[in-house]
Amino acid sequence: MTEWLDECRTRQGLYRFIGAAFRSPESEHLDLLGAAIEFLDDRDLDRYAYSRQWRRLVSTWPAEGEEPGLAVEHVRLFASGMKGAAAPPVESHYRVPARGGGVAEFVAGLQREYRSMGLVSVGLAEAPDHVSTEFEVMSYLCGIEAEAWESDQGRLAWETLGLAGRFLDRHLSVWIPLFARSIGDAQPLTFYLNLARLAHAFVIHDADSLRMLRREVESP
């Protein structure tokens, strides 16, 4: 697998996979993700710097019967309680002070960005700045780009790549490292530690790669 188009599809799959893995660990949900591992494992991920983190996550993928423990850990890490979540999974927590209306302004700004990409948040299970939502947005952009390459629409593909790169630079590559560190500090179960490390490594790698491409490749 050497074609960029395939890389787009791989990135699309990984964004969707990681974003979904941060959702509540219901057994059916984990089964679906487990099936996706096989697909992603076939993509020669050892070519990329994040492959070691990928391998570690796969090696600690929860076995049947581990869901209840994971569910408790998911609540402790990501859902609010009396003392708040150990590692809130929303960008605004890491980017703006909790008081003073900054969060609402920040999230509204993010929604405007989504609308500019042609996305409208209707019936979202999570907040617009939730890790799963933002990863899903990136997955969507990778899908659009891949389709554009497939239908020989170079300009659209290039523009979408630029859009994804800017979204990464403005959002995910800024807060995911902080989010991952919060998870690590909370001494989580190995699964969530490895998931956080993969999310961190993948986002940084993708942001670096897209910047390199935008710099080096001749635009149409």
Add this chain to the structure above:
Amino acid sequence: MTVAIVVCGDAPTIAHTVAGATVVAGLCADPGRVLSDVGDADSIVLALHPGEFQFSHLQRALRGLDIDPLGAQIIAVEPGADADTVTVLLHGLIARASAYGGSEPEHAKPVRSRHITRRALLRPPVLEYMAAPMIAPDICAAADGCRACVDVCPQDAYSWHSGRIIFDKDICEPCGRCVTSCPTSAISSPAATPPMLEAQVRSHIARTSGSDGIRFVCSRGELPRETGWIDVEVPCTAMVPGTWLLACIAMGARGAALVACVDSGCPLGLDEHALGAIEFARAILTACDLEPDMVGTRRGTPSMPIASLDVADPFAVNGAASVLLALASATNSLLDVVHNASPVGVVVLDATACTLCAQCATTCPTDALQSAYDGESISITLDAAACVNCHQCLAACPEFKRGAIAVEPRVDSDLLATGRHTLNEGAVLMCERCGEPIAPDTMMTRISDLLGDEFEATIGILSRRCLDCRGQG
């Protein structure tokens, strides 16, 4: 740390001299073959043939083994290379790999070997990764005003904004200058950390019993090996301060060299820094009554090594003073050397211009400068051994233009050994109402001078009342 040693099959004689080395035929052509031979190693040293392997494919194979490619040490073995020398080099790399501290995702910088067109996107080559610097924000002193990395970066990859350092990895051509210039060691690059280089140098010296010199060479260049010298690769020789060369001598090496890209010209334009480090080291050797030619750009006049000295963390940013003091003590010398490339400095305050505002102490990233208030007076003190000559105090001083502060690039062994001493002190004005300190007397005098007689009444209030009590009756 478990280190695997794998030798490409065509050089089995080398493998026999290194315990535990594995020989893999055709390794250069197909690095995936190492998969079955390294067990559960954390790090790896590879002896390969120059020009016969692709780095990107090698990195891919290592990731498949769960080995961090940025920590892999590679020695290119020329056909007919002297087996003894290669063995010493291999042991040095094993020591270096053993001291590898791991990497963060931010440390990996993807690069492509050639400029690509949009059409070439349809068949992109396998990415290669090089080690790039990363800032640890919790250690970085930018919030106090430090911008040492901004000052030294030849690519302008660093900038300072509102108390934060912004690093542009895309611009960075990793040279390591920021790593060895950061006063708080907040910047790391996993390919050549001070502990890794120290381990390698110590191994080389132990293996050769000090019979050879240590030569720092740029990893960008392809320098032929020279008899009598053991090479230590660094991202750029401009990252090597003069005290590293002296540390090699202090640890028992026969000589130390820094092969700057003098002949071809440093692609980053940093030749002068390397030459400055050499000149500084030679000046110190001269002051110690040692042969200055022990340090140079090429092999100099061989000298007998001095006894191996016990120097802690000789390559750490704050280890320079201990190297200098060890040499001075061993040779019974008093050092007083001024050189622009000195990695230690001496801060001087002019009491007639300094207002004791203590901005210098607040900014000082190594706490070499400190301020202390004892209830009546304030003092600014200096621990010269902790000063790394970064000049951040100069930028912070509001009275710099009046000559209140200067940093001399001086090695003064007396001062280094003295420890903390007072540079300036003065009385503090007390609030007549609450008794809390208002400001140093000298600062109020300066404000009075600036405002002039016209504001005499205002000055009177400022001098008698603290901020909280000025509005009170």
